[in-house]
Amino acid sequence: MGQCKYCGQSAGLFSHAHKACEEKHKQGIAELLAYLNGYFNGTGSISSVLHKIKTLQADNYLSKEDIATCCSKAIEHYADVVKLPITKQHLQIVDIFLNNIGIPRTALNRTGALDVLGKRFYQGTLMSYFAENEPMAKVEKRTQIVTRLLPISSELKESAGLVALDKAAHKYLSNGLITDSEQAHLDDFSTALGLPVNNLPARYKGSDIEKMQQASILRRIQSGQFPPQNSFTVPIMLASGEYIIWQYPNVTMYQEKITKEWVGRSSGWSYRVCKGVYYRTGGSKGHSIEHSSMENVGVGTLVLTNKNIIFYSPQKSSKVPYKKLIGVTPYSDGVELQKDGANAKRQVFQGFDSWFIMNLLSVINI
Structure with a gap:
């Protein structure tokens, strides 16, 4: 006899769960996700979330793995819907949650949920440099606070920086060529973060970051200056004075x-010579035509x-x-x-x- 994986009672031959228990479990998952999303949206408290978890564990057969999975999904959802700019309130919500939920960070980040949220917060903090015209030194202090709460890899930091730079370049380019002051703003940002603007990842081919560099080159040429020389590796011979x-x-x-194809127009009579062979008498005038x-x-x-x-x-x-x-x-x-x-x-x-x-x-x- 099979045993129900939820309530532990007999579930009948070849069965591993009661239908009613399965429905209870699904309902418990949905309720927990709703509570968690409410907490991150600011409409619920951490105490109500913890109380709900205890109730659902007892009544809806939620396991520790179920709870960790729901928390990860809620964190990912929060990363998708959180509105910029990132404020102290956003950080407090996450800090309180991580310190009280009772689930190790490794379990919460099993699918990369904390990495996604950390990148989103880091990127949102960087955007304040452009959106609020904050000094870069102040922005960097804010990013340090974010990464202390949600540590992310250097690759994710670079990725977030490139996303922020691309968005800013797109905004500046919407009115035409980037001005000198806008270019300086973008250059200061990329220099402070050490972004590889001269060796962009393949996904940024044709991006607004690339156009930002190109706009800078065009502006230099218009003013009679040589554009900055990057490290080009194409094995070609350049003429004197060519760069x-x-x-x-x-x-x-x-x-x-x-x-070319030779085509003609035939007139006259044709008759069969032998099987498969014909001969046409009379005049035939041909001409050449070209195909491109x-x-x-x-x-x-x-x-x-x-x-x-x-x-x-x-x-x-x-x-x-x-x-x-x-x-x-x-x-x-x-x-x-x-x-x-x-x-x-x-x-x-x-x-x-x-x-x-x-x-x-x-x-x-x-």
């Missing part, structure tokens, strides 16, 4: 391919210098001087170039936001 402005990795190049298609050349790095657009890949490399360009068509994920020349073929480069290259062409002194 790299930007590079896009993992770009696919397509080049126009022209094929885009051929995939390969994947490589697109390099923008002060003189050329250079594509480098193991399969093929190409150089298009700015002076030879007679047409540029921007796309959401690349550009199409048309250069001067009798036999010049169209080239398409795909895999990046065309915002920067189009703005560069408008300000660079060709």
Whole structure:
């Protein structure tokens, strides 16, 4: 005979739980989550949560693991819904909960719930630098308070910093190019946190952080200054006085391919010579027609210098001087170039936001 895993009584042959006990257990889980969410929303007290836990353990068969799981879910939910900016009240709510719930942090963080909340609080505190124009020194003191309560890894700190920087850059870019004062604000923030703005993770390719750097370059070029030289590693030979402005990795190049076909119009009579063979008599006049298609050349790095657009890949490399360009068509994920020349073929480069290259062409002194 099977034994009910909730009440411990006989549950019948091949059964491990009574239906009524299962329903009680589900109801207890739902009630506990509601109480926990109410506590984090500020509508309940920690004493009411603890009392509810005792009642549900006795009446609804909640185990210690059930309670820990519910607490983790409630913490994750709080991280999703908490409103910024992060205040002392937010920290007090979490501090009181962790010190009274009676569950080890390792159990609460089994699914990363505390990490999620810590990153959210850390990020929200960082945002006060932009939202409230707080001095960076004051913001850093606040983040230290947050991380003492909710310790997070250096990777999560960097991730939160990049999210905050990306949001601020997006706001500044919404009105056009970033101003000098806005750029200084962003630079101070990224420098204080040691964010890798010159070596961004792949997920930030085409992000507003990248556009922030590009906007700074455009502003320097407009004022007649050289842009800052980053560590570019593409093995290309530069001409005298030529320097790299930007590079896009993992770009696919397509080049126009022209094929010719001979077609004709026939008139006259045809008759069968033998099985499968025919011969047409009379006049036949033919002519050549051309077909255009885009051929995939390969994947490589697109390099923008002060003189050329250079594509480098193991399969093929190409150089298009700015002076030879007679047409540029921007796309959401690349550009199409048309250069001067009798036999010049169209080239398409795909895999990046065309915002920067189009703005560069408008300000660079060709």
